[in-house]
Amino acid sequence: MAALDLLRPICLALPEVNERRSHMTPTFFVRDKKVLCHLWEDHHGDGELGIWCPAPPGVQADVVEREPDRFYVPKYVGHRGWIGMRLNIDPDWDEVAAVIDDAYRVAAPKTLVKILDQR
Template structure:
């Protein structure tokens, strides 16, 4: 895929009723303009490129423990179980797609999740 932010943008905006706007100076994606589910992190809090996203319970701890070179506990939202994903390492975009979709499912209303799950 191309630039990490463009690839991430493509994944996020493909989901139902997702909007993007800057939050804290970084591209951030929202469900119905309200609930954040993915935030880009371009060297904002450290010298790494990555993103922060909502994650199902236990996923952050599991992935950070298994692959600390690819995943991290982000500041501010890490205590809520959010996952940090580095994009300055070799990236498996199929895995990133699943992570982004899981993040969406954590914050989206049931009607939008049903829309995501229904065959088109």
């Protein structure tokens, strides 16, 4: 199954998340405004399949140091604390879902996070 087919239900299960193309790649947004996650395939010829998403403070440095084969600092948005997660190296989709959940808690307004927590 393609990565997008596995990623889509994880993202769209979160409150008020929608999908549209942005920067020529599938992208998930909270309330059609803030980016939750980009799915990149061979971004500028890097040969990678992965997601880029916002992360809580301190997480980027921690995961990149602990698992550099799986996580990286993405171009353009890495300086804002975002993480890149490689999906072409036997991804653990439960871990992907946890990364997306963390990203949602960063990107979404508190009212939507509260709705998520009440589920």
